[in-house]
Amino acid sequence: MIIRDCMKTNxxxxxxxxxxxxxxxxxxxxxxxxxxxxxxxxxxxxxxxxQCMLKITMPDFVNVVExxxxxxxxxxxxxxxxxxxxxxxxxxxxxxxxxxxxxxxSLIHAAAILDKEESADIPVVSEDGTLVGLAxxxxxGTGLIEQWDLDFx
Amino acid sequence: xxxxxVSTGIFIIALTLIFSEKVNRxxxxxxxxxxxxxxxxxxxxxxxxLAIEAIDFNTLGLLLGMMILVALMEPTGFFQYLAVWxxxxxxxxxxxxxxxxxTVTTLVSMVLDNVTTVVLIAPVTILICEILGxxxxxxxxxxxxxxxxxxxxxxxxxxxxxxIASAAGFSFNDFLIYSLPxxxxxxxxxxxxxxxxxxxxxxxxVDIANVEALQELRPRDxxxxxxxxxxxxxxxxxxxxGFLSExxxxxxxxxxxxxxxxxxLFWVRPExxxxxLNHVEWDILIFFGALFVMVGGLEKAGVLELLADVIVQxxxxxxxxxxxxxxxVVAIMSAIxxxxxxxxxxxxxxxxxxxxxxxxxxxxxxxxxxAGFGGNGTIIGSTANVVVTSLSERTRNPxxxxxxxxxxxxxxxxxxxxxxxxxxxxxxxxxF
Numbered sequence: 001m002i003i004r005d006c007m008k009t010n011x012x013x014x015x016x017x018x019x020x021x022x023x024x025x026x027x028x029x030x031x032x033x034x035x036x037x038x039x040x041x042x043x044x045x046x047x048x049x050x051q052c053m054l055k056i057t058m059p060d061f062v063n064v065v066e067x068x069x070x071x072x073x074x075x076x077x078x079x080x081x082x083x084x085x086x087x088x089x090x091x092x093x094x095x096x097x098x099x100x101x102x103x104x105x106s107l108i109h110a111a112a113i114l115d116k117e118e119s120a121d122i123p124v125v126s127e128d129g130t131l132v133g134l135a136x137x138x139x140x141g142t143g144l145i146e147q148w149d150l151d152f153x
Numbered sequence: 154x155x156x157x158x159v160s161t162g163i164f165i166i167a168l169t170l171i172f173s174e175k176v177n178r179x180x181x182x183x184x185x186x187x188x189x190x191x192x193x194x195x196x197x198x199x200x201x202x203l204a205i206e207a208i209d210f211n212t213l214g215l216l217l218g219m220m221i222l223v224a225l226m227e228p229t230g231f232f233q234y235l236a237v238w239x240x241x242x243x244x245x246x247x248x249x250x251x252x253x254x255x256t257v258t259t260l261v262s263m264v265l266d267n268v269t270t271v272v273l274i275a276p277v278t279i280l281i282c283e284i285l286g287x288x289x290x291x292x293x294x295x296x297x298x299x300x301x302x303x304x305x306x307x308x309x310x311x312x313x314x315x316x317i318a319s320a321a322g323f324s325f326n327d328f329l330i331y332s333l334p335x336x337x338x339x340x341x342x343x344x345x346x347x348x349x350x351x352x353x354x355x356x357x358x359v360d361i362a363n364v365e366a367l368q369e370l371r372p373r374d375x376x377x378x379x380x381x382x383x384x385x386x387x388x389x390x391x392x393x394x395g396f397l398s399e400x401x402x403x404x405x406x407x408x409x410x411x412x413x414x415x416x417x418l419f420w421v422r423p424e425x426x427x428x429x430l431n432h433v434e435w436d437i438l439i440f441f442g443a444l445f446v447m448v449g450g451l452e453k454a455g456v457l458e459l460l461a462d463v464i465v466q467x468x469x470x471x472x473x474x475x476x477x478x479x480x481x482v483v484a485i486m487s488a489i490x491x492x493x494x495x496x497x498x499x500x501x502x503x504x505x506x507x508x509x510x511x512x513x514x515x516x517x518x519x520x521x522x523x524a525g526f527g528g529n530g531t532i533i534g535s536t537a538n539v540v541v542t543s544l545s546e547r548t549r550n551p552x553x554x555x556x557x558x559x560x561x562x563x564x565x566x567x568x569x570x571x572x573x574x575x576x577x578x579x580x581x582x583x584x585f
Contacts, residue, residue, distance in 0.1 A: 061279045071284070075284030075366030078366075
């Protein structure tokens, strides 16, 4: 089994020059966690995840304080709204660098990349870099377990 | 003559490279020190034995001892506890918060290394400000400026003080008598200046719901290892009793600090000794050692004697005027370059002036005040400044060089002016 056999092909993506507001609406309407970011030629140029979006309102202290055991109430940051300037800018400003697999790669190869990157989904591209699908860790994981010989023992 | 030109050349190139910040300062100092030994050996004015003699092990030992005590304390959550605790006491009132955080940072940094203090208190400051919904910049800047200022007051508060104490033979108590009173007044002036400069931020009202959130913080939960805190605190207290009674027990401060750190290590017995020792700032110790070797080379080549000659011949000024000039010249230099190389370079010059019959005790204190207060002037003036700036760069309100010039520079100018006035007054009223 290769990636092509387990990936989803009906994938929502977003162009790199589109605004963060549009991405936010897509996440909300489609209830998804990952949006591949593409250029005009539909080539993969980045990945936008829910984490990238949430960083917009994430408190700064999350980056500098080691643990939050002593903070039962986040105070002013609980209801923090994003600044207008943070929403009205292209998604390429906040996207992550693209991590991808090619459609004919093995499942274990994809699983290894997901494990390293600590991400939940991975875009699938053709040989020339065009986005062709998206594989989630559930797609890849169950695809791999399916190949195990569970009846042997 | 050629020896003097070559050794001065090495030293100036090293200082320029340190100033340019293109290469790490420890690497620059280490390379230049070895170059000084090599060149000195072949030119016949310096060698390895003389280089080792030039290293002031009293300074290195005191620094190492205090660094080990801090390294043991670092992971315990003690510093975070203090910051959260004063945050709660402030009841979310901006001015009170500024004064309390500034006071805690200063008091801790008078006892321990102020870089570590700032590294551990500044993140909690960012947290408190975000919970309150206020800008953290005034608080971060004040912590650096006030801890720099307060550090001048004790022998172990600031690395230049350790160097000066060792070279001049000043005791811990000398600092309490001659430096602390001046620093005490200057610190309050610095606080007042900050209060004025940040009046817009500090006069904003804080939402009552956010103040309640701050009151819910649980300082006790920030503590991870109470047992170690108590043990290290006991050893720090013993070390300070040792420093205070130096004249009775006749032990060098380095012996006291190293003994207390050894006992603390034995008592705490950290599971991962290597992790603890990684917290010791070895790069700083190497930097100091290398600077001693370099300045030793200058001394052996006869550069410092020449310099002292020039100063003495050209000196028609009374000591107190020379002292005030020194405060300002050293302060301006410390604002631009690290104050440690400046102090290490000036120490032998002052010592040779002493050999020529000049009254040098006031000059030592002028060096301490200039080196300490000068660091407030620019964003790169002291390590604490660099630390709060780089931490703030991980937030939405980074501290910029221009902000520092608007807030830090006035503090430096005010503190140097006040310190100069008090210095002159102290000289005539009590004498140094």
